[in-house]
Amino acid sequence: MKKKERVMEWLSIVAVVVVGLMVGVELSVAFVMNPIFDRLPEDAGIAARGDGGRMLGRAMPFWYIGSTLLVAGTALAEPAAAGPAWTAVGLLLVSVVMSVALLVPINNRSKTWTPETVPADWREQKSRWDRLHLVRLALIVAAFVLVTVAATR
Template sequence: MLNALEVFTTVVVGLMVGVEFAVAFVMNRIFDALPGDADQLARSHGGRMLGALMPVWYIGSLVLSAVWAAAAWSDPGTGLVVIAAALLVVSVIMSILLLVPINNRGKTWTPENRPDDWKEQMNRWDRYHYARVAVIVAAFTLLVAALV
């Protein structure tokens, strides 16, 4: 049963990392290249869609990692899982304090009501997101190392 939990947790976190990596390095670059207001409209839609999904994914990943650490407390590699869980806590805190406030504003914007500095706000979100991606990549790497 523990093996199944380990693999499931690693897959869930790995998929989350993949989605967030794609947002950072693929989707946002595609959105930036769209003509007219399409960039802002795409980001607003993405903010609504992923803004509803990602909190569950982040918290779920953290809970799964914590359960893994507790279930395997005396096993070798558990320290790596604990550090990975701590990094996932950091990613949740970063999300709540830095990214969610910007996302909550951005997901309501339309070409008619967006602020003049909307691009600067999206660039700030992107920078915070790059840092968060680095944190969750590190967490995923530790989970993989603990798995093997």
């Protein structure tokens, strides 16, 4: 196997791992962490969601953009895998736009809430974020499946 082919193979492996880990974190947020936070006493749940929003809010932009670039690199490097890889790039781009336009504004508000400053409609905002997050999660799961298909071609 030539050096260039090994690099291309590693690129697709890294793309699968990075996107897969991102999917795992987002699944955990949706089905583990937020349900736990919601069962905490109200003040503690608000604080926990705020802390999670601050922590993940710093990391996820790099993770989403990095994942998109890795998958685009796979699409460029692997002509036989271009179809599923470019479709995965499209889904990841939709998830980024959706995040910036819909989820980040809610997250930016909620990460500053304290029990004393929480707005009257905080439950509705939290529920809206959770619903939008599930849509975004479906997009990145589909992208993960497609980049995995691309990597195996």
